[in-house]
Amino acid sequence: MTSRKIPPNPAGSFLQNIGTLRALPRFFRLIWATSPRLAIANIAVRLLQSGIPVALLYVGKLIIDRVVAQSATGSPDWAALGWLIGIEFALVLLSDGLGRIIALTDSLIVDLYSNRVSVELIQKAAAMDLWQLEDPEFYDKLDQAQRQTTARTNLTASVLSQGQDLITASFLIVGLAVVEPWLIALLLLAILPSFISELMFSQSSYTLAKRWTPEQRMLSYLAYIGATNESAKEVKLFNLSGYLSERFSRLAARFYAENRALAMRRASWGSLFNLFSNLAYYAAYAVIVVRAVQGSITLGDLTFLAGSFNRLQTRVQAILSRFTSMTASAMYLQDYFDFLDLPVASDLTPASAAVPAALTRAIVFENVGFQYPGAETYVFRNLSFELRAGEKLALVGRNGAGKTTLVKLLLRLYEPTEGRITFDGIDIRTFDVAEYRALFSAIFQDFVQYNFTAGENIGVGMIERIADRPRIEQAARKSLADAVIAALPAGYDQQLGKRFRTGSELSGGQWQKIALARAYMADAAIVVLDEPTAALDAQSEYDTFLRFVDLTSAKTTVIISHRFSTVRMADRIAVLGDGRLLEIGSHAELMAAHGIYADLFNLQAQGYQ
Numbered sequence: 126m127t128s129r130k131i132p133p134n135p136a137g138s139f140l141q142n143i144g145t146l147r148a149l150p151r152f153f154r155l156i157w158a159t160s161p162r163l164a165i166a167n168i169a170v171r172l173l174q175s176g177i178p179v180a181l182l183y184v185g186k187l188i189i190d191r192v193v194a195q196s197a198t199g200s201p202d203w204a205a206l207g208w209l210i211g212i213e214f215a216l217v218l219l220s221d222g223l224g225r226i227i228a229l230t231d232s233l234i235v236d237l238y239s240n241r242v243s244v245e246l247i248q249k250a251a252a253m254d255l256w257q258l259e260d261p262e263f264y265d266k267l268d269q270a271q272r273q274t275t276a277r278t279n280l281t282a283s284v285l286s287q288g289q290d291l292i293t294a295s296f297l298i299v300g301l302a303v304v305e306p307w308l309i310a311l312l313l314l315a316i317l318p319s320f321i322s323e324l325m326f327s328q329s330s331y332t333l334a335k336r337w338t339p340e341q342r343m344l345s346y347l348a349y350i351g352a353t354n355e356s357a358k359e360v361k362l363f364n365l366s367g368y369l370s371e372r373f374s375r376l377a378a379r380f381y382a383e384n385r386a387l388a389m390r391r392a393s394w395g396s397l398f399n400l401f402s403n404l405a406y407y408a409a410y411a412v413i414v415v416r417a418v419q420g421s422i423t424l425g426d427l428t429f430l431a432g433s434f435n436r437l438q439t440r441v442q443a444i445l446s447r448f449t450s451m452t453a454s455a456m457y458l459q460d461y462f463d464f465l466d467l468p469v470a471s472d473l474t475p476a477s478a479a480v481p482a483a484l485t486r487a488i489v490f491e492n493v494g495f496q497y498p499g500a501e502t503y504v505f506r507n508l509s510f511e512l513r514a515g516e517k518l519a520l521v522g523r524n525g526a527g528k529t530t531l532v533k534l535l536l537r538l539y540e541p542t543e544g545r546i547t548f549d550g551i552d553i554r555t556f557d558v559a560e561y562r563a564l565f566s567a568i569f570q571d572f573v574q575y576n577f578t579a580g581e582n583i584g585v586g587m588i589e590r591i592a593d594r595p596r597i598e599q600a601a602r603k604s605l606a607d608a609v610i611a612a613l614p615a616g617y618d619q620q621l622g623k624r625f626r627t628g629s630e631l632s633g634g635q636w637q638k639i640a641l642a643r644a645y646m647a648d649a650a651i652v653v654l655d656e657p658t659a660a661l662d663a664q665s666e667y668d669t670f671l672r673f674v675d676l677t678s679a680k681t682t683v684i685i686s687h688r689f690s691t692v693r694m695a696d697r698i699a700v701l702g703d704g705r706l707l708e709i710g711s712h713a714e715l716m717a718a719h720g721i722y723a724d725l726f727n728l729q730a731q732g733y734q
Contacts, residue, residue, distance in 0.1 A: 167230040175292035190425030270464035318398035476557040494543030519695035566649035570656035572640040576622035586643025604642035
């Protein structure tokens with residue numbers, strides 16, 4: 126792939142870089158909130174250390190001037206020299222100690238803030254609506270927010286170091302201005318070329334990384350499925366390793382080519398500008414030497430000026446270089462804040478009604494329509510039916526009929542595009558989402574197999590009771606998972622899954638019993654089962670649902686299953702298709718109607734004959 130090269134624009138880049146720094150105040154408020162004591166200690170120590178370089182240079186000047194003067198007179202004052210050397214030694218020790226304190230506090234602040242960032246990202250992703258989580262653009266934003274975590278958290282140390290270097294540079298400038306003020310002009314000539322070089326390419330690196338966000342996610346995905354136990358069977362069976370590695374290499378090579386071109390241009394321009402910087406420095410150094418030979422300044426002044434100019438050039442170059450790296454980090458920081466500021470659609474309708482303690486009449490779908498954001502067609506429209514309190518309602522239909530989408534609307538994982546859903550006559554959008562969902566317990570076909578302990582895998586069904594072992598064991602008995610857990614080496618404390626060394630893997634049917642226990646764990650008044658037993662054989666699923674019907678006799682239940690031997694246990698059955706409700710009634714009523722349900726039932730029954 127060839128890409129059009131955009132010539133760098135220093136002026137535009139400078140304005141863009143300055144703009145990114147607007148995120149820093151918010152960033153430092155978070156740093157301060159993370160640990161005020163560490164922040165105060167870090168700033169205080171940096172302020173103290175910032176004056177040490179100038180003090181060392183000045184003490185060095187005094188030592189050299191005193192040595193030269195005493196050599197000329199032949200009467201050395203060892204006590205005075207000893208004091209000066211002692212002071213210089215003490216300053217070196219102090220500088221080293223302060224540097225270690227700075228490194229320690231930097232490390233602690235970065236660790237604390239990095240932990241905070243991870244927690245905030247988890248909490249924000251959890252707060253997003255389900256349709257947002259299923260949007261590829263959302264994952265681009267999440268990837269941009271997560272990327273360069275180290276650079277973003279190290280921004281703390283960078284900005285504090287920047288402040289420290291600015292103070293040190295100010296001291297050095299004052300020292301130069303007192304002795305030889307004209308050196309300041311040469312200093313500008315020495316550092317401006319490097320600044321221009323950094324400015325030209327700082328924005329380009331970020332732009333390249335951001336433009337490649339989707340491809341970088343694809344690279345991560347290819348690397349993941351090529352080396353994980355979840356896909357290992359098919360990778361081996363279909364001999365996919367060559368295809369995956371070739372596709373990864375091809376995509377990685379394209380990114381490498383663009384990144385290499387940018388890096389080579391940056392290195393070429395940097396070498397050229399660095400040449401001018403070195404010429405300016407040695408021009409200043411030559412003039413200082415000439416002034417010392419002419420006797421205009423002392424040998425100590427020569428040492429002080431040369432050292433000050435060298436350190437000042439180094440500091441100013443570090444300041445300018447750090448400025449560009451700070452603005453690059455601030456760009457990623459702004460990505461992080463932009464992600465945190467993404468609106469949550471369900472927050473647009475604030476809660477205005479109290480959630481009832483239980484369902485007493487019915488949940489009613491009134492002319493409900495749903496369309497995925499950005500989609501041209503509706504999943505269904507004008508959908509109207511009721512889920513009566515205490516009844517067991519089964520949803521059937523061909524794949525893609527919208528059964529799971531309907532359940533997600535019921536649970537407020539999605540919001541209706543049209544119409545409304547009422548709970549005992551109250552629009553569910555007027556309820557607090559978390560309080561409303563607490564009325565439900567739901568298990569989906571694609572339930573998560575957590576690499577937690579067996580007890581924790583059940584306990585997540587009611588997170589506030591995850592440490593309640595008796596409740597967990599009771600839920601396991603109800604789902605028949607207790608026999609599975611009894612066979613594990615550590616029982617309820619056994620790590621599940623193969624991600625960690627001590628983990629034990631379960632079969633699909635065993636995992637489904639663990640997942641079903643989550644539904645019993647919550648003991649909610651309304652239970653939703655979206656094909657959680659699909660991996661069980663027909664007899665096992667029938668027995669499981671028979672037990673489930675008995676254990677949930679007083680609960681309102683929604684069941685999705687492709688096996689009609691299970692579906693017929695429901696009080697009523699709703700048949701979905703063609704974006705609408707086709708039929709609804711009991712098994713006997715629908716069979717007598719000789720409609721779509723009867724056709725599907727008889728078709729499946731023929732398969733068992």
